[in-house]
Amino acid sequence: MRPSKRDELVQKALTIFYREGFHAAGMDLLSAETGISKTTMFKHFRTKEELILAVLRLRDEQFRNWLFRRMEQLGPTPRDRMLAMFDALREWFQTPEYRSCMFIKASGEYPQRDHPIHALSAEHKRLLHRQITELAREAGAVEPEVLARALLLLKEGAIVTAHIGHEVDPAGDARAMAEVLIDKALEKH
Template identity: 65%
Template sequence: MSASKRDELVQKALESFYRGGFHAIGMDRLAKETGVSKTAIYKHFRTKDDLILATLRLRDEQFRNWLMRRVEALAHDPRGRLFAIFDALGEWFAEPGFRSCMFIKASSEFQQRGEPIHTMSAEHKHLLARYFAELAQAAGAKEPEELARELLVIKEGAIVLAHLHDPAWIAEDARRAAAAVITQAVGSG
């Protein structure tokens, strides 16, 4: 399988897993949805878990790149970028294909800490917290890591609730909650 075919398979598998879940999508269904035979899938990925890990790597790259670009496009000053995290989330929640967070799903389906899929899900959240801490430090927060953790908690809760309820009001509520912790951490400036 060529690199471009492999990349195409990973992207299609990502879409299937995002829509249907990891355990619910068996290899027969995955082969049907991706248009790639099980034999061809197994030539490139020893196990289904290896394919899941590849989809999570791709999703991490896609999501973090998207979020960083949107935050930078939505606000030009460091403090404004902290708020822009939640404006970007509101846009994501409004997308017709929004189905919560792939990493939240993965960690709930692969619950054992130390499992590679669970570990990769935790690493995604760690990388987001690091990005939030960089933004918080640039905005002048006295405790940037603490603010980053608080914003991550608000973000993650908002994702879960947006999947369960009306995403529009969840995004607004999350932004207001974030405003309170941002203002406390960096002032109203």
């Protein structure tokens, strides 16, 4: 089934916003690069911010589906899947289109916590925390929420470090630290 004009716009806008940033990518650029007129864009989205929210929802779905699918493919046990998060990140960092985390960027460009774009970015991080907490629980961590927070801090640090580019293997470095944290959290049994 062919995607609707709206879906096509959201997918193309995701690529452009990820590459250019949200404020830098104006409606003229979006129209020129998507081949969709501004009039048509405004039929689907009343404002640029509505389009950004749709883009972030799509990115959230795509990223979490990809990440957890890769973690399952790379790790046979819950412990292994938690470590595989960093292997999946390494794969992502090595792609030519890697430009850091879209949600970190969005919350940086819309820093007011009550702004819908900032709030949606924070929700993405909460959903990741919930899923990693469940995985930590399955692995047998005594304090799964604490372990999940620590692993996600390592994940976010690896993402930013990879973006800045001053380390050779930030995902590998984060994975080594994660292994220590996971093993310590699981040995309390």
